[in-house]
Amino acid sequence: MPLWVPVGAAVxxxxxxxxxxxxxxxxxxxxxxxxxxLPVALDSFGDAAGAFDVTSVYAAVFGSDxxxxxxxxxxxxxxxxxxxxGTVLLEFGFSDGDTLTIDLRARVAHNGVGPVxxxxxxxxxxxxxxxxxxxxxxxxxxxxxxPGDTFTLDFGGSDSLxxxxxxxxxxxxRARDPHGTLVRPAGTDVRIASLNTLxxxxxxxxxxxxxxxxxxxxxxxxxxxxxxxxxxxxxxAARLNEIDxxxxxxxxxxxxxxxxxxxxxxxxxxxxxxxxxxAAVVETPAGxxxxxSVHPKCCGHAGNTDDLIRTFQMMDLAGTIAGLRAGxxxxxxxxxxxxxVVVVGDWNLVGSDMPLEVMLDPSGPALTELPMGRVVSGxxxxxxxxxxxxxxxxxxxxxTYDAAGLGVxxxxxxxxxxxxAAALGTLGLQASDxxxxxxLMLVADFTIVP
Numbered sequence: 301m302p303l304w305v306p307v308g309a310a311v312x313x314x315x316x317x318x319x320x321x322x323x324x325x326x327x328x329x330x331x332x333x334x335x336x337x338l339p340v341a342l343d344s345f346g347d348a349a350g351a352f353d354v355t356s357v358y359a360a361v362f363g364s365d366x367x368x369x370x371x372x373x374x375x376x377x378x379x380x381x382x383x384x385x386g387t388v389l390l391e392f393g394f395s396d397g398d399t400l401t402i403d404l405r406a407r408v409a410h411n412g413v414g415p416v417x418x419x420x421x422x423x424x425x426x427x428x429x430x431x432x433x434x435x436x437x438x439x440x441x442x443x444x445x446x447p448g449d450t451f452t453l454d455f456g457g458s459d460s461l462x463x464x465x466x467x468x469x470x471x472x473x474r475a476r477d478p479h480g481t482l483v484r485p486a487g488t489d490v491r492i493a494s495l496n497t498l499x500x501x502x503x504x505x506x507x508x509x510x511x512x513x514x515x516x517x518x519x520x521x522x523x524x525x526x527x528x529x530x531x532x533x534x535x536x537a538a539r540l541n542e543i544d545x546x547x548x549x550x551x552x553x554x555x556x557x558x559x560x561x562x563x564x565x566x567x568x569x570x571x572x573x574x575x576x577x578x579a580a581v582v583e584t585p586a587g588x589x590x591x592x593s594v595h596p597k598c599c600g601h602a603g604n605t606d607d608l609i610r611t612f613q614m615m616d617l618a619g620t621i622a623g624l625r626a627g628x629x630x631x632x633x634x635x636x637x638x639x640x641v642v643v644v645g646d647w648n649l650v651g652s653d654m655p656l657e658v659m660l661d662p663s664g665p666a667l668t669e670l671p672m673g674r675v676v677s678g679x680x681x682x683x684x685x686x687x688x689x690x691x692x693x694x695x696x697x698x699x700t701y702d703a704a705g706l707g708v709x710x711x712x713x714x715x716x717x718x719x720x721a722a723a724l725g726t727l728g729l730q731a732s733d734x735x736x737x738x739x740l741m742l743v744a745d746f747t748i749v750p
Contacts, residue, residue, distance in 0.1 A: 324476050325360060325367045326673060327435045328680035328695070329427030334358055334369050341466050343459065350386020350458030351376045357461070359453070361468055362475035364441040365422075366453075370434060377430045377651065378404040379691055380601040389456030390436070393465065394443045402438070403457070407690055411443075417688030424681050428694035429653045430602035440470070447472045480675040482723070484519065485709040488745040489586035493520035494593065494697065496646040496739035500530045502539055510736035512543045517727040518714065518743050519546055522582050524593035525561040526646045526739075536561055555580040560593040560645065569632055571620065576613035577645075579620060581636045587748040588636050589706075590624055592617055594645035596655060607651030614655040617643065621665040640705025640748065643667060646683075646739060647698050650691075659700045667700035670744055672711040676718040682740045697742050709745035 325333050341357040348354070353373040360367045368390075372378075376385050387405030394400075400416070402409045402423065409416040409423060418424075422439035444451060452465035484491060493515065497504075501511045502525060515523055523545070528536065533556040540552035540563055554563045555570035557578035562568060567583040576596035581588050596613040600606025623629045627637040643659055659667045673680050682697035699711070716724065716734040724731060734740055 324678055325362070325437075326678045326680060327367070327424050327426045327437045328671065328673065329431070329435060330671070331369055331433065331435065340468075341461050341463060343455075343462050345373065347462075348386075348459040350384070351381075352386060352388045352458035354388075354455050354459045354461070357453075357455070357466070359466070359468060361470060362473050363447075364439060364444050364470050365475055366436075366438045366440055366468070367475070368436040368438075368453075370436070370455075371432055372434070373432055375430045375432055375602060375652070377601040378425065378434070379407050380599075380650070381405070386458035388458060390438070391454045391456050391465070392438075392440065392443070393452040393454075394440075395445070395449055395451070398443055400440075400443060401456075405457070407692065415689060418685070418692050419688050424679070424693045426680060426695060427649075427653070428696060429649050429651060429656075431653070444470050446470065480673060480678070480712045481710065482518075482675055482712065482714075482727070482743075483710075484745055487747055488709045489748045490522060490582075490584050490589060491518065491520040491743065491745050492522045492524065492591065492642060492644060492699075493518050493741055493743045494524040494526075494644040494699065495741040496526040496595065496697065496737060498527055498737040498739065500528050501737055502528055503531045503535055507736040508539070510730070510733040512539070513729050513733050514714065514716070514736070514741055515540070516543050516545050517729050518741070520743065521546070521564055521566060521584060522589070522591055523561075523563045524591065524644050525563070526593060526595035527559050528556070528561050529559045531561075532556070533561070536563060558595075560595050562591050562593050569636075571624075571629060571633060574613065574616040574620065576610070577617050579617070581633060581639055584748070587750075588639040589746075589748065590621070590636060590639045590641045592621075592641070592643040592645075594643060594647060596648055598648040598650070600651050602652040604651065607654070610648060610651060611654040611658065614658045618658050618661070618665050638705075640702035641665060641667060642699065642701045642706070642744075642746075644697075644699040644742060644744075646696050648696055649698065650694065650696070656698065656700075665702075668703040670699045670701060670708060670711045672699065672713050672742055672744070674713045674715045674718055674740070676715070679715075680713075682713055682742070683738055686735075686738050697739055699742055699744055701744070701746065705749050707747040707749055709747055711742075711744040714741040714743060
């Protein structure tokens with residue numbers, strides 16, 4: 301039996317392709333797991349009342365978890381933009397008469413009685429930036445009665461499905477989580493960790509201990525921080541010395557530019573950076589690495605002022621990377637023209653994908669994105685609204701690297717709330733530590749290529 305069962309005339313002869321229960325389904329904005337599938341619904345092109353013109357919908361159900369991929373035929377943000385865009389509604393109906401509607405532009409889920417926090421339905425849609433195709437996950441366990449229960453799905457707002465709602469059925473299957481590892485692989489030369497600490501969390505009294513435990517748990521030689529607005533470089537170094545992340549008593553060096561920090565017990569040679577990022581060469585024992593900790597302009601939507609500023613900030617960084625490679629930055633950085641580059645942090649990638657494309661541009665800087673997921677669940681989202689309302693969970697934190705000079709050994713997103721008690725004890729963490737910020741920590745292990 302397939303792991304999802306379409307019922308009713310809305311899908312007619314559209315049959316599902318094979319769905320392997322061993323295949324991880326991860327909402328990350330990549331669509332490899334959908335290869336070979338057939339849509340559960342098709343809709344006419346050009347019939348939308350707004351910017352979002354849905355033409356094909358694919359679905360997979362594991363237990364009560366619904367995974368969707370669907371298109372809009374528009375490079376328009378789902379959660380922000382012109383009122384002329386309209387909105388996308390995901391409309392669910394259940395066998396007991398209950399309903400659930402997710403209004404993407406209004407950034408709210410409601411069940412006819414009141415709003416529903418995102419964590420209750422484990423809702424996420426990716427990518428966070430404007431795109432013509434999206435992936436969605438919704439946990440419907442609060443609304444279905446068990447395996448074999450049916451529910452309907454329709455789209456509303458700018459567009460609805462020509463054939464009316466699609467009926468799907470829950471089952472006993474479970475989606476496979478693509479488990480990762482926290483272990484530093486043999487052959488790793490350098491581990492880099494990055495965290496947006498949410499308004500100076502490194503030294504903020506209510507949260508400093510949790511942030512400190514997170515930093516201490518991953519044993520990274522390079523730590524990049526964002527939103528450290530009120531903490532000076534000297535204060536950050538003192539706090540890191542107190543944390544002693546490598547348990548070796550080494551004194552830490554910190555380079556700060558605006559709210560961005562780069563820290564290491566190894567020599568740190570800072571660059572007079574730009575708006576939205578800090579950059580420095582870190583002299584690791586295996587060789588130098590040029591690291592940028594980024595936090596460009598937040599908010600907005602594709603093409604608006606915020607998005608343009610964000611793109612220009614990353615273009616400025618791209619120019620700095622070109623200057624590094626040409627040996628034309630500060631004299632003290634001239635010897636490091638061949639140093640491999642890592643750009644990591646909170647990219648605020650909520651408008652267009654242009655800030656990322658700037659870094660991936662083959663003509664330069666020609667970096668490579670490292671996909672990362674949470675160790676236990678594989679979830680790719682790195683930011684969540686602390687209250688569970690408003691903007692839905694998104695992937696705002698990313699890492700790009702110089703593949704010619706760095707070999708990837710491992711990469712993961714750390715969420716202490718997902719870790720079992722034994723792992724928490726080993727790492728010296730408390731389950732609630734990751735809630736000290738609205739962002740999650742990224743960790744990546746590299747070999748430096750000679």
